Amino acid sequence: MNFVYIAVVAALAAIVYGFYQTRRILKLPSGTPDMVAISDAIAEGASAYLTRQYKVISVVAILIFALMWYSQGLTSAVAFLAGAFFSGVAGFVGMNVAVKSNVRVTQAAKKGLSSALTTAFAGGSVTGLMVAGLALLAVSGTFLLTGSSDNFTPLIALSFGGSLISVFARLGGGIYTKGADVGTDMVGKIEKGIPEDDPRNPGVIADLVGDNVGDDAGMAADLFETYVVTASAAIILGQLILTGSDAAVSFPLAIGAGAIIASILGVYFVKPGNDKKIMPALYKGLVVASLVSIAIFYYLTGAIMDGDMRVFLTTLIGVVVTFGMVIITEFYTSKGYGAVKHIADASSTGHGTNIIAGLAVSMRSTFAPILLISAAMLFSYQLYGLYGIALSAMSMLSLTGIIVAIDAFGPITDNAGGIAEMTNQPEKVRKVTDALDAVGNTTKAVTKGYAIASAGLAALVLFASFTEELEKLGVSIEFSLSDPKVLVGLFLGASLPYLFGAMSMEAVGKAAKSIVEEIRRQFRENKGIMTGKSKPEYGRAVDIVTRSAIKEMVAPALLPVIAPILVAFVLGAQGLGGLLMGVITTGLFVAISMTTGGAAWDNAKKFIEAGYLGGKGSDAHKAAVTGDTVGDPYKDTAGPAINPMIKVANVVALLLVPFLV
């Protein structure tokens, strides 16, 4: 049991690191008053959005709390609330640090790249380690307070709370950020011909707020949730399969603890070298964190699992998958490689061919990750059965701290660039933030690949827990593909990511439409805005996207809650099992194709903007902008939100187990 306490300590260490780093950031100079004013406006908008989002989620959470209390007892209901609360905190903290760091990065950029990168990455590392720390704390705490070998409901309830809030946060944030982005660009860039982040655009603050609530708070909630679900499922599987073994329970938490320490260490290795290259600086942190983690995993295997090398190898698989996903995603989304160039080339013959090429890339990009996940699954199963898969997934997720740190610096620099633009900073400042921003785009795509691969493994572990739970309660079902109920469940489950994807893309369209009308109205009614004589009402635009995003997020977010219940009711356990695997299967494909395809479209546009095929303003560029517009809801709304959605369906199924018996 000692290692569970160690997990709690490591989790607290991560949180302490977060507070310490935040204090350091706050002490940094925040620039001129006009910079601070904009930063404050962003902070205010982001806060307003999150407050309203959490308010709506609270209503849902309280309803479910009551239902859980009634059906599963008070302990589980409280665990559910804890999961929901911690997920909220993870998102909230991440966003708060981001909105404080952004202006300081702009200020630091005046001193040069190195200083700006360090500041931005410090902000990102707070989010990263807070997410990992809070997640590990939630799981180990719940286990300590409620754990016993025959009742996992509190852990499942905790996961449910985390997942449910995450699907709302990911989706709401995603709708907000892309609705604001697309809408603001549509009037600003296309209709009025003013540059991005131009202070005359009434939607510009809303757009900057979007980076924080979507790419930061949403992403943080997503990774928090994946971590909690994976750790919980590993514990549950450990207890169910290796019955009564304390080690099986401690080990997943111990590797979580070890990787947190390694991640904190890794953070300090992120410094640009003499060549001033940003990406290698970030990857240095990841490599150090991974190597230290591997060493710690080796030690822990000896200390907890009697030095069973099969166990150590499963953790190694998790690290390999992490790096594999980084490489694959880079291959499909980086400007240097074929896929992006192919889309860029196709832009020269028009909008249609750009889209066809992008869709083809997005579909093709699913193959390598699936191969990697499949191989990881087979090998870890070979090594240690279902528990082996759980350990690989846990090892992969244990690196959340450093991975999220590398990602979360992106939206901060994006904001920093916006502030620089709006306050007319000299060219060299903007150049620094632009360089950081470009790297942020790639790391964003990489994290999404990582998140989806880990979500796939996590979902498989959840599915295994589902079957094992049923077995424990005396219901032994072979979920056979020859059973029509399983098949129908599989088909219906497979339809959910499609339906969810369609709904979220349409939601972005609606949110964008709402802000387009507001921006047009302001330009029309206040002629002084375009001449720079009067300030636009940023707050109203923020408010309108907020309302639209929150309204649109509810229906799709409830889909993975309601569908499993309905299918379980109509088709029983067989249908439900099929549904889970169906959601995982198409979920993986839809999510990977959307996030990778979207990033490839984005970078094809950037590639052309860098001067290829006529550069900015050419016909090829116009076609590439169309691709980027399509890629936006693909990669930042629908695609990533499928992650938590897959897991909500699986966790709901776990909660339904007692009723299936």
Added chain:
Amino acid sequence: MNFVYIAVVAALAAIVYGFYQTRRILKLPSGTPDMVAISDAIAEGASAYLTRQYKVISVVAILIFALMWYSQGLTSAVAFLAGAFFSGVAGFVGMNVAVKSNVRVTQAAKKGLSSALTTAFAGGSVTGLMVAGLALLAVSGTFLLTGSSDNFTPLIALSFGGSLISVFARLGGGIYTKGADVGTDMVGKIEKGIPEDDPRNPGVIADLVGDNVGDDAGMAADLFETYVVTASAAIILGQLILTGSDAAVSFPLAIGAGAIIASILGVYFVKPGNDKKIMPALYKGLVVASLVSIAIFYYLTGAIMDGDMRVFLTTLIGVVVTFGMVIITEFYTSKGYGAVKHIADASSTGHGTNIIAGLAVSMRSTFAPILLISAAMLFSYQLYGLYGIALSAMSMLSLTGIIVAIDAFGPITDNAGGIAEMTNQPEKVRKVTDALDAVGNTTKAVTKGYAIASAGLAALVLFASFTEELEKLGVSIEFSLSDPKVLVGLFLGASLPYLFGAMSMEAVGKAAKSIVEEIRRQFRENKGIMTGKSKPEYGRAVDIVTRSAIKEMVAPALLPVIAPILVAFVLGAQGLGGLLMGVITTGLFVAISMTTGGAAWDNAKKFIEAGYLGGKGSDAHKAAVTGDTVGDPYKDTAGPAINPMIKVANVVALLLVPFLV
């Protein structure tokens, strides 16, 4: 056994009908010499394409013939060749009638709508009944010549031959037709600003050839294959499950025979009423054929299956699914309904929003068909187990004759319109052909929905045959979702439609590029073309797309042959079973979303062209054209080719069974 002979007779009746109707069509007046010249050029191009396509396929077929002879014996090898040959004949006949009918429809259009519709539909009905007749003949003939209750390999080999050729034909034809279409439009409409089907465009004949080799020959091969596979699988399942029952074998063939007679009858009911409405005239034929079929099915249930009402109900389910798919597809693709209007509206805000709306519609449109297929599966299984599902699928496919007739009149009228345009026929002629063409677009989409739903059911029946075959040979495997090998197989199988889709979309891009360069070259080197002084070299354009399409079709078409063999080798029967279900699952979603989404994009463009949102030439129209361009390879290349691709994978698996034991 009597009913097997009756099937042969009915099949021959359909073929006789085809010849009789062809002779009647040939006797109709074919118009002025310039009309005939164009029609001949189309016929020549189509023939040249098909000849070359079949030549390439022959090489593959002979290789596989040798392999089959070596591994499965001469009988099966011959059956394989027969399947391949008949599939080729179905495509060839369909195309030949089409290229003879087109000019006669243009001529008939001078007399008015009624006359043109009758002529076009007569041409379509030849294709329809030839496909159904040849398919039924192939299956019943093979069964009569080789059938015994313990060796199904010849039937499986026949199916393999049919499926393999179909995947080539569907894909090659699809790449040809869309490559030519997109490429010709890109230079003609966009760069030169000349109308569609303008005789000055060197690609115009290639475009018209495309309608025949893609929408006609390709589609005919596809339906032929689905029919053969379904009937064969029903026979195999019947023998395996209801061992030794002659009735179980005769019944699927008997309903095939009955529905052929009903379809011939139905054809004579297709006549426009006084309101001159085309769609209701076509549906009248379908409704009559269906009602007569139902009556015959009822009689046959009494005569063969001891009046077992469960059997009759399964056949009824097949008819219900057919009509269900017709209604669902109409709902998502017809101009009158919300989905198309939604895409049209989104076009007003630009290319990007058109694409986002279209993608959302395409994803959403999968849900209702999946629900329908799932319900059909559950109910028929409830009624008569796996054999029940087989009967529903067979009943659905027995209507092939009339369904294909309704579809195949589309490309004929499309050609007729092109000939009218190229020979400067008076406005009223073009108006008649346009009206028929518009309806043809909808029926094309409807047939694709029908083909995919039936392919889904057929694939499930094949999967059942696969497991039953294994069982018969003493290998009883539960394809359990808890088995990692099954899961990995499922994931890998699920990746195939994605990979296949990506490859086929890229193939269209390449084919289009090749013809673009050729058309540009002709315009550049021969200035007389644009002024109308000299004739373009149509033949060279035809030749270039032909070569490009044939080159590009090979790799994706071999994917479903090679993947199952590899997976069986590495992961064994479990992996292979998972792979099959994976292909079926994502295959259904990818195919439905692509064909429905593509048709919706197409009709959204037509909706705007009819005057909505500013009509032709408006910005909304330009955005809608982009959507249509994307929809082209979606709906006419990648989407429909997934049908035979799913089944090739499943049939290959059946052939692998002896090696898995």
